[in-house]
Amino acid sequence: MEKEWFTISVYSENNVGLLNRISGIFLKRHINIEGLNVSKSEIEGISKFTIVVFTTEEWVRKIVGQIEKQIEVIRAFYHTDEETIYQESALFKIASNLLFDERQIQNIIKDNNAQIVTVSRDFFVVAKSGRRSEVNEMYSQLKPYGIMQFVRSGRIAVSKAEMQISALLQEFQTTNK
Structure with missing residues (x-):
């Protein structure tokens, strides 16, 4: 089997x-x-x-x-x-300077139908809901820029x-x- x-x-x-x-x-x-x-x-x-x-x-x-x-x-x-x-949710914590210095970050957020849930001087947090493969794809796209913290919910x-x-x-x- x-x-x-x-x-x-x-x-x-x-x-x-x-x-x-x-x-x-x-x-x-x-x-x-x-x-x-x-x-x-x-x-x-x-x-x-x-x-x-x-x-x-x-x-x-x-x-x-x-x-x-x-x-x-x-x-x-x-x-x-x-x-x-089914759905899963994930939070990505990323350095704030990347939001303004790397235009591609904003495109990744938009293209993945994610949303920014908080912005501070040092970091911002993006929320993404979807299938596991969609969360994994966004993770792969953000990883080269540096992810400070990442967490995924259960299904x-x-x-x-x-x-x-x-x-x-x-x-x-x-x-x-």
Whole structure:
């Protein structure tokens, strides 16, 4: 089986220690978590973990099965990149003099549909949202000029297909009141 990118969505109660147990599932199988985001979901009191991995479908299926065995986990799903709509965000901190001295910097920002979020005497910060490849491309373009700091968020994603999780979560919420 060929490796590919998968987005795993985990819906769970918001309990301390769950993230540690979930990451342990990946650790035991020597699979690296490439991206991680945790946020509230569409149902109050329910969290959504979005985990990005590069592995085979066989392994991701086994991992999702193990994740669902955790007591607090209501349901877990996996999707390929083609089955999701996703974004990442990144911040680039760059020396301020480059903004004014290097015309190409302004072109890079404009061509990448990025935005300047703050400017100070010593540095400015640019925000870019998009697919991983788009963030990587902007990084490659800015790298020759010098990047003082760089940070990228975990992936946020929704599935293209309708998921029946909302009905399941509402039922879970009703029975646990």
